[in-house]
Amino acid sequence: MIAHQFAxxxxxxxxxxxxxxxxxxxxxxxxxxxxxxxxxVAAFGEAFHPEIEKIADATIPDVMRRAALAIILLVNTSVFxxxxxxxxxxxxxxxxxxxxxxxxxxxxxxxxxxxAETVVSKLLTAVFAIPVATMAAVIVSHLLNLIIMSVWxxxxxxxxxxxxxxxxxxxxxxxxxxxxxxxxxIWLAPLLGWFxxxxxxxxxxxxxxxxxxxxxxPILEYILFKSWNLGLAIINRLxxxxxxxxxxxxxxxxxxxxxxxxLLEQDISLVSLLDVSGFLTSVExxxxxxxxGLFLTAAIYVRRYRDES
Amino acid sequence: xxxxxxxxxxxKSFGDIRAVDNVSFQIEKGKIMGLFGPNGAGxxxxxxxxxxxTDCEGQLSVLGLDPFKQRKELMQNICFIADVAVLPRWIxxxxxLEFIESTHPNFSRARADELLSxxxxxxxxxxxxxxxxxxxxxxxxxxTAIDAxxxxxDEPTLGLDIIFRKEFYAxxxxxxFDGERTILITTHQAEEIENLMTDIMFINDGRILLDSSMxxxxxxxxxxxxxxxDADRARQLGPIYERDVFGKKxxxxxxxxxxxxxxxxxxxxPSVTDLFVAKVKGAAA
Numbered sequence: 170m171i172a173h174q175f176a177x178x179x180x181x182x183x184x185x186x187x188x189x190x191x192x193x194x195x196x197x198x199x200x201x202x203x204x205x206x207x208x209x210v211a212a213f214g215e216a217f218h219p220e221i222e223k224i225a226d227a228t229i230p231d232v233m234r235r236a237a238l239a240i241i242l243l244v245n246t247s248v249f250x251x252x253x254x255x256x257x258x259x260x261x262x263x264x265x266x267x268x269x270x271x272x273x274x275x276x277x278x279x280x281x282x283x284x285a286e287t288v289v290s291k292l293l294t295a296v297f298a299i300p301v302a303t304m305a306a307v308i309v310s311h312l313l314n315l316i317i318m319s320v321w322x323x324x325x326x327x328x329x330x331x332x333x334x335x336x337x338x339x340x341x342x343x344x345x346x347x348x349x350x351x352x353x354x355i356w357l358a359p360l361l362g363w364f365x366x367x368x369x370x371x372x373x374x375x376x377x378x379x380x381x382x383x384x385x386x387p388i389l390e391y392i393l394f395k396s397w398n399l400g401l402a403i404i405n406r407l408x409x410x411x412x413x414x415x416x417x418x419x420x421x422x423x424x425x426x427x428x429x430x431x432l433l434e435q436d437i438s439l440v441s442l443l444d445v446s447g448f449l450t451s452v453e454x455x456x457x458x459x460x461x462g463l464f465l466t467a468a469i470y471v472r473r474y475r476d477e478s
Numbered sequence: 479x480x481x482x483x484x485x486x487x488x489x490k491s492f493g494d495i496r497a498v499d500n501v502s503f504q505i506e507k508g509k510i511m512g513l514f515g516p517n518g519a520g521x522x523x524x525x526x527x528x529x530x531x532t533d534c535e536g537q538l539s540v541l542g543l544d545p546f547k548q549r550k551e552l553m554q555n556i557c558f559i560a561d562v563a564v565l566p567r568w569i570x571x572x573x574x575l576e577f578i579e580s581t582h583p584n585f586s587r588a589r590a591d592e593l594l595s596x597x598x599x600x601x602x603x604x605x606x607x608x609x610x611x612x613x614x615x616x617x618x619x620x621x622t623a624i625d626a627x628x629x630x631x632d633e634p635t636l637g638l639d640i641i642f643r644k645e646f647y648a649x650x651x652x653x654x655f656d657g658e659r660t661i662l663i664t665t666h667q668a669e670e671i672e673n674l675m676t677d678i679m680f681i682n683d684g685r686i687l688l689d690s691s692m693x694x695x696x697x698x699x700x701x702x703x704x705x706x707x708d709a710d711r712a713r714q715l716g717p718i719y720e721r722d723v724f725g726k727k728x729x730x731x732x733x734x735x736x737x738x739x740x741x742x743x744x745x746x747x748p749s750v751t752d753l754f755v756a757k758v759k760g761a762a763a
Contacts, residue, residue, distance in 0.1 A: 176580040183573050184566070273566035278531065280581055281553035476532050 173282060177290030178298055184267070185260055188299055192306030195252045196313075199245055203314045207321040224318070224336075225327050231336055238337040239439060241318075242311050246346050249310070250353070250409065253303045257295050257354055261364035264291040265468060266375045274472075284473040288365065288465060295361050300350040307346055311339070338439070345439035349414070352448055356412045359457040360403075362464030369468040406457065414448040480507045482628055482660050483528060488536035489684075490523050497523040498534065499684035505677070507627075510661045512671055514754050515681035521664050522560075524681065525632050528662065529558055541627060554583055557621040560632035565613055567606035571599060574620070582624060590623035593653060611642035618646060622654045629654065631663040635670070643667070647674055668750040678750065680757050687757045696747040699756075700736055702729045704743030712742045719756035730756035 182188050223229055223237040265288065268274040277287065315337060319329035354361060360383075367379040387400030405411050448454060483505040490498040498520045505511050515521045526532040530545030530552055538545060543552050565574065571594070579587045594601070597615045605613060614634065621629060635643040647670060655661065665671060678695065680688040690698060704712050709727040713720070715738060717729035730748055731739065739745065748756065 173581055176577055180573075180577050183570075184568055268566070271567055272564045275531070275560060276565055279529075279553060279556075279558050280578065281550050281583070282581055283550045474533075476526070 173286055174290055178294050181294040189302045191252055191256045192303045195249050196306040196310040199248055199310050200313045203317045207317050224332055225322055234336045235338050239342055242342050245314055246307055249303050249307050257299050261295055261361045262368050262375050262379055265369035285469045288469045296354045303350055304347050341438050341440055348443055352414050359460035360406055362461030366464040366468040369471045413451045415443050482507050484539045486537045488534050488538050490534040496684050501686055503689050507660055508657050509677050510675045511677045512675035513664045513679050519682045520684040521681055555627045557624050557626040558630040559617050559634045565605045570604050572601045584625040586623045590619055593619035593622055611638050629661045633665055672750050682758050687761055699748055699753055700731050701746050701748040702739050702743050708742040718760035
């Protein structure tokens with residue numbers, strides 16, 4: 170069973186190369202932008218990124234340097250988060266559709282693997298494989314970004330080992346980012362379940378068939394009941410800021426300069442800002458997983474019982 | 479004899495159309511059963527029921543299992559190639575072998591490697607880069623390397639040129655078939671498997687027209703080429719079908735006493751194709 174899942178997820182990565190190409194492409198673009206920023210700063214003497222100046226400023230306290238470095242890494246990460254959001258949704262829409270479109274489904278079904286195993290492997294790809302691939306790209310991108318800044322600081326006569334590598338809260342940031350990346354598909358689970366179901370069910374045009382009900386049902390609700398509950402619930406799910414894993418205001422204030430000054434003696438830990446147990450015990454999360462389970466069951470049923478030819 | 483497939487009163491309807499209509503038959507171990515029928519006769523539906531891809535009414539048992547309910551167990555011991563079960567085009571040959579090795583308990587990677595080394599299929603090629611003939615070679619190699627008790631082939635050589643078709647059946651007999659394994663095959667090119675199969679079944683309009691072993695077929699069916707008054711006399715004996723060939727009459731008889739018609743013309747055993755036409759047209763008349 171577990172050996173099957175490994176083989177199936179591996180197959181997903183072979184087939185859907187976007188699972189690793191997307192984060193790799195984002196890493197390339199982000200690195201290119203980082204080089205461009207440093208070159209601009211070096212050429213014009215002007216920092217486009219105010220945080221970069223702070224790093225090189227020997228007069229500011231280490232805690233602020235740490236925070237500035239963490240912010241640079243998080244800004245970098247936010248691009249990956251957005252890309253992963255799109256990647257996960259489009260992967261789920263594609264996952265059970267292409268095997269029917271290219272007619273390979275009967276071949277896959279000629280092997281001793283149940284439909285449930287196959288459908289679950291597609292969800293696991295979205296929930297684990299995509300965040301892991303994204304995390305790997307984030308780590309590479311962070312290191313490249315720091316190396317680029319080190320080279321620049323070195324040419325400015327500033328010691329990068331002290332100001333960058335000695336200050337950057339690398340493992341704390343990575344741990345926080347990884348937890349965050351793993352939480353995203355769990356938060357999106359009801360929508361991912363819906364997309365997988367449409368992917369298994371739609372004869373053609375899965376994108377429209379997945380998106381139209383999401384757009385039309387809230388409008389119907391408004392016409393019939395003059396309320397927006399469904400629409401708000403969907404938007405709430407699609408937005409990553411609303412994940413009950415952290416309080417965005419609290420997080421923002423953690424990096425507020427005044428707040429930082431008052432925290433001079435303390436270390437800011439990104440991990441400590443995440444409320445993992447709160448997330449895992451949240452009713453919203455479990456309700457979402459339940460909805461995901463229902464759609465997943467429907468997807469398995471369709472793949473199992475529908476005659477494809 | 480152990481029966482691998484037992485169907486009794488199997489039916490399958492799509493709306494008002496009865497694609498398979500109250501069909502009963504058995505396939506015994508070690509047989510090569512050829513299944514023939516015109517398009518829309520119910521062949522593919524019947525095969526799908528055997529493979530557990532569709533449910534049906536009546537009793538159907540394959541390797542002692544209910545094919546629809548116990549698909550996973552069934553697929554450990556059944557292989558199939560259908561013209562619609564295409565190999566995924568994006569996959570590399572090496573990836574395909576790795577995947578099957580890790581998911582199929584009865585697959586021998588060494589055997590597949592050995593079989594493939596005799597072909598021009600490269601391990602690092604993607605399926606989409608292979609010709610249709612090579613894809614079929616690849617598929618057959620994979621299936622031959624699976625120690626399965628029943629192989630179902632639905633139009634396996636459709637669209638292949640004659641060299642590949644000949645080679646396909648030669649390999650099937652030499653590498654796959656060992657007297658222990660059982661094959662159920664459908665094809666339009668009946669003459670290609672005529673010397674290969676041990677049993678034969680005709681299906682039309684969802685019903686079985688003929689179910690016989692190839693050995694007893696010559697005893698049961700005979701074709702008479704005749705003309706003139708002999709033809710009239712022969713006609714009185716009730717041929718199931720009659721056709722004109724170069725101004726002569728060719729009549730197909732079923733279960734007739736050969737001595738009775740021996741003097742009326744030239745006797746021979748009908749080819750599978752001719753017999754098929756005779757049975758289908760004869761049943762329609």
